[in-house]
Amino acid sequence: MADARPDIVVVLVDQMRRDALGFCGDPNVRTPVLDRMARGGLVFDAMCSTFPCCVPFRFSMMTGQYAHSRMVPALGYRMSPAERTLGEAVQAAGYRTGYVGKWHLHSLYGTVGGQSLAQANRRPIPASHRRGFDHWRGFELRNDYHDTWIFEDDASQPVRLEGYQTDALFALARDWVAAPRDDPGFLILSVEAPHPPFDAPEAAVAAVAARGPYAPRPNVDVAAISAFPPEWHRMLGDGRRMEDVPPEERDAIFTRSMQTYCAMIEVIDANMGALLSAVKSQPNGRETVVLFLSDHGELGGSHGLLGKAEPYEESVGVPFLAWATDPALVPPGRRCGAPVGTEDLFPTLTGLAGGHGPAAPGRDLSGLIAGGAEPEDDAVLLEFTAEVRPGRRYHDQTWRGIRTRHSKYVVIGNDDGVRPWMLFDLAADPCEQRNLVDAPAHAPARRDLHHRLAALLRRTGDDFPITLPGG
Structure with missing residues (x-):
């Protein structure tokens, strides 16, 4: 050719x-x-x-x-x-x-x-x-x-x-x-x-179910779920909301x-x-x-x-x-x-x-x-820019984050300013079960990632109102 x-x-x-x-x-x-x-x-x-x-x-x-x-x-x-x-x-x-x-x-x-x-x-x-x-x-x-x-x-x-x-x-x-x-x-x-x-086609669902109970990730907590997307309510098919379903049925x-x-x-x-x-x-x-x-x-x-x-x-x-x-x-x-x-x-x-x-x-x-x-x-940027649907999560505040090979750092806030929200050591804690954002021993890592996130926002033209530690 x-x-x-x-x-x-x-x-x-x-x-x-x-x-x-x-x-x-x-x-x-x-x-x-x-x-x-x-x-x-x-x-x-x-x-x-x-x-x-x-x-x-x-x-x-x-x-x-x-x-x-x-x-x-x-x-x-x-x-x-x-x-x-x-x-x-x-x-x-x-x-x-x-x-x-x-x-x-x-x-x-x-x-x-x-x-x-x-x-x-x-x-x-x-x-x-x-x-x-x-x-x-x-x-x-x-x-x-x-x-x-x-x-x-x-x-x-x-x-x-x-x-x-x-x-x-x-x-x-x-x-x-x-x-x-x-x-x-x-x-x-x-x-x-x-x-x-x-x-999914019933045969495909049956094949999965036949292999035994579903094994959730270590960080899954069904009892803690307090907000269900609309599709979950519609799946009930009887007008109820998932929040009203008894725990055993919800499981x-x-x-x-x-x-x-x-x-x-x-x-x-x-x-x-x-x-x-x-x-x-x-x-x-x-x-x-x-x-x-x-x-x-x-x-x-x-x-x-x-x-x-x-x-x-x-x-x-x-x-x-x-x-x-x-x-x-x-x-x-x-x-x-x-x-x-x-x-x-x-x-x-x-x-x-x-x-x-x-x-x-x-x-x-x-x-x-x-x-x-x-x-x-x-490092790459993570972001939630805007939510236009009233009452939805992050409608009144949004977040930005930085994800490196081994760490993740996220801030959350609005035009009045932001606060550090999440810090995870992904190498030691891949399921993100230990938020280190307030841990004194990890303050230097948080400070470094905050500066790197601020620089990333400037480089990408994002005017999210991030502040540096101390003002």
Whole structure:
């Protein structure tokens, strides 16, 4: 071929935490395909969702910018058509581009915009607001795995997906892989699983349940859960709220829900097997680089919390794997311990395509993926920029943090100032059960990390009103 550059396939799942994989030691889930992918490629052991919510993650991935650069909130944000997208940058490098699945960067819904999830799913996203993709099989969002509709290119009316959403979207991705093309191809496949409501084919749930009781992480405290996301109330199906459910029933619901979460991941894993088989036999004569990642994690009862949007590892920590049909493109058996963040994805993906991402702020990790050295910078920003929904956690105050190889430091506050909130030694305490922020012996570490966080905020143009110790 005149252009021998590889195809690139990015698989983005939703709300899968970093440790929920067989090779990471989770006893509840079986992921043989992803385990093989990890052994045969590169694992980022400290990949972080910089702002661990669906919308801001997608904004940063699609633009290369931090959420604080546009004050992107946790939900209810419509990306400007003036933004240069990842798709456009890869197109400029000579790639044919495709997008399949959830977009979540256009509609305002619920308490933010008045639309229901069903309405948001069945309204098209104008081409002006999803630029950069030659092939479009997308939708805004749905959160219903048996009633999802997609739009094909510029069609004004949607087409209903048959069967379970994860299976159907992966099938569309395999169709894209099998289509003949002269130019190298770049595809993003974005599935909603394992995002709540937790829902998987009954056979998959039964397979998880048959292996025995769910084994929670050491920091899980079901009795301490005081706030349940709306999806958990809807799962009851009888109008009750989870707070009103007796403790024994709540424990049973939690166990069943987390087993279903694991089943959703196992369905993803099986579909990854079919997708990898497809790229190995694709008709275009090209090698393929495949990347697998999630937009944010799931707390799953850790620290008495559910959902996302927290600085804890179960929320910010996401899987990130790179693998290729040709081991020369992604040398196998490697693990990167340096923390990387969402803002690194745009320059990395454009770098893999031979193009150029934004000048700042992220790092191009394509050289590392191809066999190069880890980045020297050992710290990434964590942030919660804004919450526009009244009554939600962090509506009146927000947080910023710094995550290094071995430590995490977080401050919380508002325009009146901030206070140190969390300090964890991740090497000694990976489940973050001992907050050292007020420990006298760790005051020097806290002071150093506070200064490093303040410098990181200045460097990234974040005007969060952080103060230095002593004023």
